Amino acid sequence: MSRTNKGNNPANPHQQNIKRSIMSRVRVLYAVFAVIAVAIFAMILVTQYGPNGTPLRNRSDLKCYKTIEVPASRGNIYSHDGRILATDSPSYNLSLDFTVLDMSDEEFGRLSAALADSLSRTIPGYSKDYFLRRLREIRAKALRGGPGSQNQRLVRDKVNQIQLDRIKTFPIFDKGRLGGGLIYTQDAERYKPYGTLAARTLGKPGEFGLEASFDDALSGSNGRNLCVRLVRDIWVPVVSKENIEAKNGRDLLTTIDVDMQDIVESELRKQILDKNATCGTAVIMEVKTGEIRAISNLTRYGSTVRDDENHAVTMRCEPGSTFKLVSLMALIDEAGYGLDYPVDCTENGRYYYQVGRRKYLVQDSHAVGQTDLLGVMEHSSNIGFVKVIDEEYHDSPERFVDFIHSLGIDRQVNMQLNGGLKPIIKDPRRKKETAWDALSLMKMSYGYAVVTPIHTLMLYNAVANDGHMVAPRLVTAVMENGHAVERFGTETVNRKICSDKTLRLVRQALEGVVEEGTGSMMKNPNFKIAGKTGTAQIAMKNRGYADERGGRDYLATFVGYFPADNPRYSCIVAIKTYHGPGARNSYYGASLAAPAFKAIVERVYALDAEWHAPLTESDVPSVAPVKGGDVQEMRTAAGRLSITTDIARRGQGWATATQDSARVEVTPVQCEEGVMPAVQGMALKDALYLLESRGLRVRVSGKGKVVAQSIRAGTQIREGDAVTITLKPAGN
Numbered sequence: 001m002s003r004t005n006k007g008n009n010p011a012n013p014h015q016q017n018i019k020r021s022i023m024s025r026v027r028v029l030y031a032v033f034a035v036i037a038v039a040i041f042a043m044i045l046v047t048q049y050g051p052n053g054t055p056l057r058n059r060s061d062l063k064c065y066k067t068i069e070v071p072a073s074r075g076n077i078y079s080h081d082g083r084i085l086a087t088d089s090p091s092y093n094l095s096l097d098f099t100v101l102d103m104s105d106e107e108f109g110r111l112s113a114a115l116a117d118s119l120s121r122t123i124p125g126y127s128k129d130y131f132l133r134r135l136r137e138i139r140a141k142a143l144r145g146g147p148g149s150q151n152q153r154l155v156r157d158k159v160n161q162i163q164l165d166r167i168k169t170f171p172i173f174d175k176g177r178l179g180g181g182l183i184y185t186q187d188a189e190r191y192k193p194y195g196t197l198a199a200r201t202l203g204k205p206g207e208f209g210l211e212a213s214f215d216d217a218l219s220g221s222n223g224r225n226l227c228v229r230l231v232r233d234i235w236v237p238v239v240s241k242e243n244i245e246a247k248n249g250r251d252l253l254t255t256i257d258v259d260m261q262d263i264v265e266s267e268l269r270k271q272i273l274d275k276n277a278t279c280g281t282a283v284i285m286e287v288k289t290g291e292i293r294a295i296s297n298l299t300r301y302g303s304t305v306r307d308d309e310n311h312a313v314t315m316r317c318e319p320g321s322t323f324k325l326v327s328l329m330a331l332i333d334e335a336g337y338g339l340d341y342p343v344d345c346t347e348n349g350r351y352y353y354q355v356g357r358r359k360y361l362v363q364d365s366h367a368v369g370q371t372d373l374l375g376v377m378e379h380s381s382n383i384g385f386v387k388v389i390d391e392e393y394h395d396s397p398e399r400f401v402d403f404i405h406s407l408g409i410d411r412q413v414n415m416q417l418n419g420g421l422k423p424i425i426k427d428p429r430r431k432k433e434t435a436w437d438a439l440s441l442m443k444m445s446y447g448y449a450v451v452t453p454i455h456t457l458m459l460y461n462a463v464a465n466d467g468h469m470v471a472p473r474l475v476t477a478v479m480e481n482g483h484a485v486e487r488f489g490t491e492t493v494n495r496k497i498c499s500d501k502t503l504r505l506v507r508q509a510l511e512g513v514v515e516e517g518t519g520s521m522m523k524n525p526n527f528k529i530a531g532k533t534g535t536a537q538i539a540m541k542n543r544g545y546a547d548e549r550g551g552r553d554y555l556a557t558f559v560g561y562f563p564a565d566n567p568r569y570s571c572i573v574a575i576k577t578y579h580g581p582g583a584r585n586s587y588y589g590a591s592l593a594a595p596a597f598k599a600i601v602e603r604v605y606a607l608d609a610e611w612h613a614p615l616t617e618s619d620v621p622s623v624a625p626v627k628g629g630d631v632q633e634m635r636t637a638a639g640r641l642s643i644t645t646d647i648a649r650r651g652q653g654w655a656t657a658t659q660d661s662a663r664v665e666v667t668p669v670q671c672e673e674g675v676m677p678a679v680q681g682m683a684l685k686d687a688l689y690l691l692e693s694r695g696l697r698v699r700v701s702g703k704g705k706v707v708a709q710s711i712r713a714g715t716q717i718r719e720g721d722a723v724t725i726t727l728k729p730a731g732n
Contacts, residue, residue, distance in 0.1 A: 067242065068227050071188060072220035075249030077202060077210060079256045080291070080476070086202050086211070089191035091158035094167070095183040096135075097150045098142035101172070102179070108139060111171040118170040122163055123155060142181075151183060158187065198261050200297050200307040201417070201474065208310075210252060210474060213417050217478050217486075220249035251479040255291035260284055263603045264294040265307075271596040272300050272575065276585050278553070280575035280593075281311035281453050282600065283472075285461055287567045289490050290470035292415060312454045313413060313420035315555075315574065319456050320536030320589065321380045321518075322557050323447040326459070327389055328377050328509060330403045333502040335392045339374035339509060343384045351383040353390070355438045362386050362442070365535075365588075377509040378517030380533060382446040389445035397428050397441045407462075408469050408494035409455045415472045416488070424450035447536055453557070457572040460531070460559050462497050463506055464567035469494040511564050518590050519558070522598050527605055530567075531560015531597070533589035538576065551580035556592035562601050563611070569604065573597040630686060631655050631668075654690060656681040678713035679725060682706050687725055695719030704729035 077086040101108065116131035138152045159167065164184060167173060173180040190211075192202065203209015211218065223246030225237040237243070268282045279299040285292055297312060298305040331337040345351075349367035352359040368381045376384030393400040404410065404425055414420035426434040426444065454472060462469035471491040478486040498506075510530035513519040518533045534557035537545045546552050559572040573593045577585060586592045605611055631653055654669040656678055669677050671690070679687040687706050691698050696717065701724060710724040711717065 064229050065238075066227055066229075067224050068237075070223035070225055070244075070246045072222050072246040073188065073248040074190070074205065074220065075218040075251040075479075077218075077252045077254060078479075079254060079258050080293070081257070082253075083258050084193055085198065085254065085256065085258075086190055086192050088188045090161050091187050091189045092160075092164050092184040093158055093187065094154040095151050095185075096138050096154055097152075097181040097183055098139050099145070099150050100178055100181045101139075101142070108172075112136065112139070114171045115173070119167070122166055123157065123159060125157065126155060158189065194258060194262075196307060197258070197265065198256055198295070198307075200310055201256070201295055203417075208419075209417065210254070214252055214475065214478070218249040218252065221247045223247070250485065252475050253477040253479055253484075254475050255286075255293060255473060256295075257284075257293040259607055260294040260604055261296070264600055265296040265298070267596050267599045267603070268296045268298055268573065268575075269305050271573075271592070272298055272305055273303070275575070275577065275592055276300075277575045277577040277592065279309070279311055279315075280573070280596075281315065282571070282573045282596065283312055283454065283457055284569050284571045284600070284604065285457060285472055287461055287464045287561060287570055288470075290461070290472050291476065292472050292474050293569065295415075295474075310417060310419060311574070311576075313415060313417065313452050315576065316421040316423065316450055316452050317538045317555055318448045318536040319451055319453075319574075320447040320534035320555060320557060321382075322456050322460075322532050322534035322559050322589075323444075323449055323451070324377065324380065324385055325463070325506065325510070325532060326404055326407065326409075326449075327385050327445050328373070329407075329498055329502060329506055330400055331373065331388060331392065332505055333498040334399065334403045337373060337388070337392075339372060339377075339505050341373040341388070342370070343373060343376050343381075343388055344370050345376065345379075345381045345384045345387075349383070351386065353386060353439075353442050360439065360442070362446075374509055374512060378512045380513075380518045385445045386442050390442060393441060400441065400444070401425060401427050404449070406494075407459060407497050409451060409459050411493070413452070413454050413458065413472065415454065416474050420454075421452055423452065423455055447534060453559075453572050453574040456557070456559055456574075457570055458493065459497075460510075460561060460572070461570040462494065463503060463510070464530075464561035464570055467496045467498055467500070467503050468492065469497055507564070510560065514560070514564075519560075519594065521590060521594055522558075522560075524598075524602065524605075527562060527611065528564035529560055529562045529598075529601060530564035531558055533558055533594060535587065535589045549581055551578055551583075553578055554587035556587055556589040558589050558593040558597040560597070562605065569601075571597060571601060573600065654682075654686070674716055674718070676709075676711045676713055676715040676717045676723075679706050679709055680713075684725075684727060691723060691725075695721075697722045699724040700727065701725070702727035 074088045076084055076088075079085055103111070112135045113132060116128045116135060119131045120126055120128040134154065138154075141152060142149050168182065173182040177183070190205065192199070201209055203211040203213075205211045205219070206215060223244045224242070226240035226242050227237050264282045264284060268280055271277070272280050277300060279297075281297045282295070283292060284294040295312060297307055297310050299308055299311075331341075332339075345364060345368035347367055347369050349364040351362045353362050354360075362382050364379075364381050364383050366379070368375065368379045368384065371379070371381070371384070373384075373388065375381075376388070389400065410423055410425050412420050412422040424434065426436045426440045426449070428436050428440075430436070458469055458472065469492070471493050473488055473491065475488055477484040477488065507530060510532060511528060513532050514522045514529050519529075519531055522529045522531065534555070536555045536557075538553040538555050539545055540547060540553055553576060555574060555576050557572065557574045559570075559574075561567040561570040573596045575593050575596070577587050577592065579585060579587045634655060654671060654677070656669060669679075669690075671677050673694075677690055677694075679690055682690070683705055684700065688698055688700075694717065697720065699722065704727045706725050707728045708726040711721070717723075
């Protein structure tokens with residue numbers, strides 16, 4: 001009974017105590033957790049909104065967000081007919097992160113060899129061995145870890161878009177950015193489709209040339225994007241009110257003609273290298289507008305030349321006889337002289353100009369003798385101009401100087417480029433400032449003023465342009481989306497440099513220089529050129545006109561316009577050269593500058609179909625001239641030209657050709673040993689082969705096809721006999 005009562009006791013004190021102990025501990029834990037939760041929540045609030053909240057949030061944003069600058073595309077530079085001269089082209093730097101590679105050393109070795117081979121075929125200048133070694137170095141560093149292991153430069157050179165697209169398909173890289181480890185960052189490089197053509201004129205952004213002069217218009221303004229980190233150093237743009245779209249630069253429409261520019265550069269380069277000259281400039285300007293169609297500035301460095309200085313506006317020196325145009329104009333327009341004014345230039349080409357008790361020798365390169373003012377200009381007589389200018393202006397030299405200033409060639413000219421220099425015109429009213437002395441008038445009369453080539457060209461261009469002097473320019477408009485937002489029209493420097501009568505006489509004299517005088521080498525049967533040669537010794541800084549060895553610097557110039565009867569373009573070629581003791585290199589304008597000028601204007605003239613008579617169809621049928629020679633070659637030529645001939649039934653060997661208006665007759669040549677073959681009608685190479693193969697010594701006269709041979713066909717010949725063949729152009 002007692003056991004039953006004990007077992008049914010509902011409240012065992014010991015158990016109750018345990019339960020209460022557990023519950024109290026649970027409550028304590030709950031309380032502790034609640035306090036911790038409240039503390040954490042409080043810490044969150046304090047962290048977010050307390051005094052350190054803003055700096056902490058900024059630190060977090062810096063790790064997850066950043067603003068990336070979006071570069072604007074630089075504007076294009078176009079030629080006058082819309083061809084691109086300079087544009088932005090994307091280029092890419094290549095780096096590798098091989099820490100992401102998931103492959104064995106064996107697999108990497110196999111794939112890296114194929115990758116190195118592909119890279120060497122795509123990126124010029126690097127061998128397969130170089131790439132294989134570089135890939136292994138990058139892999140080894142990636143396995144070691146540490147700073148820089150996740151972004152290692154593959155090559156220093158950049159690649160273009162086409163190269164990059166190919167590289168992405170190569171082994172290892174074809175696994176993608178996160179699997180292959182290829183990292184590429186884009187840069188915009190200036191691309192010039194015509195290479196170094198007009199390099200100095202186009203220039204470099206922020207440094208020189210049009211790229212620097214119009215930098216504000218070309219550069220545009222960069223934008224910015226807020227980006228979030230996706231993984232590692234991969235950032236993705238996000239929508240944000242902080243984003244600013246990049247504004248691309250505007251375009252430039254220049255006056256440059258690509259074809260003329262190529263002509264000017266190639267001819268100037270050839271002349272500087274052939275004549276071992278120091279440097280030079282050549283410019284073509286459109287007469288009516290002043291638009292520069294071509295400009296080249298080259299400096300020789302050994303056997304190469306570089307376009308590294310704008311000599312057209314910075315080569316400020318004595319122009320020589322080209323400045324005699326100013327003297328001639330002053331005498332006619334200001335003093336009233338005529339071209340028939342008699343002048344004694346002395347019979348021996350020597351004249352002494354007297355200042356006080358001292359006499360200074362004035363010489364002509366060749367004796368001119370008794371002539372008139374026209375002859376003085378045509379033969380570029382220093383003596384003639386010194387005599388007449390001194391006669392007229394000796395007592396009032398300021399009149400001569402004032403006339404020079406009235407022309408408008410005393411101002412600074414930049415051609416929309418930076419760095420142009422202003423001429424130095426000596427003035428008796430400012431003797432100390434301009435270094436005027438007793439010889440200044442005499443020297444200025446025959447070319448010893450100080451101007452730049454572009455000033456000389458402006459003056460001659462004004463003569464061609466009916467006395468209207470315009471400023472040279474290189475840019476006609478700033479464009480945006482194909483529309484002009486700013487235009488640059490023709491700028492007048494001097495609306496009328498002299499009277500119409502003076503212009504007529506001056507033009508007559510400049511044409512006479514080419515037709516009868518020192519510029520006679522410029523004659524062309526198809527069109528007339530008017531212009532002037534010039535040769536001047538150039539002051540050598542503080543050493544006078546000669547160095548310690550007796551060597552001198554010379555400037556050789558030819559400047560003029562064409563066609564003379566209806567001028568469309570003016571042109572100047574000015575070449576500087578050093579002439580040392582005993583040297584034989586040419587330094588005269590007629591022999592150094594004029595040949596380049598002639599080659600330039602003749603090639604430019606050939607470009608424009610408007611200057612040439614149109615082709616007309618003839619009612620009389622004609623056949624293209626065919627030369628004799630190898631039968632097989634004659635058969636091929638006749639077939640391609642659709643010429644009717646009986647050559648098809650001829651076999652192999654040699655033949656001559658005769659023709660009428662509709663057909664070519666072919667006559668086989670007998671080629672017996674010891675017998676003179678008939679070579680009349682053959683091309684030179686075929687005739688030489690046929691004759692020299694028989695041991696004959698061949699003399700050649702003329703050009704074209706063979707029309708005569710000194711030994712008759714069929715005559716017995718011996719090895720070593722001499723034969724003369726005469727050639728004339730086909731059709732003559």
